[in-house]
Amino acid sequence: MxxxxxxxxxxxxxxxxxxxxxFLTRSTATSEDTVTWEDGETYPLIVVDITxxxxxxxxxxxxxLDSEGRVEKFRxxxxxxxx
Numbered sequence: 001m002x003x004x005x006x007x008x009x010x011x012x013x014x015x016x017x018x019x020x021x022x023f024l025t026r027s028t029a030t031s032e033d034t035v036t037w038e039d040g041e042t043y044p045l046i047v048v049d050i051t052x053x054x055x056x057x058x059x060x061x062x063x064x065l066d067s068e069g070r071v072e073k074f075r076x077x078x079x080x081x082x083x
Contacts, residue, residue, distance in 0.1 A: 013043045016051040023051075 007028040013035050015022045024037055027046070035045040 011041075011043050013037060013045050014051065015045060015047045016053050017047050017049050018054045019051075021051065021053040 008030075009026060009028050011024060012027040012029055012031075013022050013024050014027075015035075022035070024043065029044075029046050031044040031046050033045040033047075034042050036042050
């Protein structure tokens with residue numbers, strides 16, 4: 001790899017905005033906000049909207065946005081036309 005062209009890769013804490021859950025991982029993302037982790041070290045803090053802790057697919061709290069299927073909706077709107 002060429003020197004001085006790649007972003008710095010290091011430990012970063014990500015926090016879920018809705019649940020407050022935090023996890024420590026490595027990333028090239030940076031932030032001015034910092035947090036002291038359980039090991040006593042200070043790491044950059046990145047606040048994200050959705051993680052696996054709050055995403056409906058992973059939590060099992062999926063919502064049905066369309067109670068009617070797309071095919072039925074199409075047939076109701078345009079009918080069963082034949083060529």
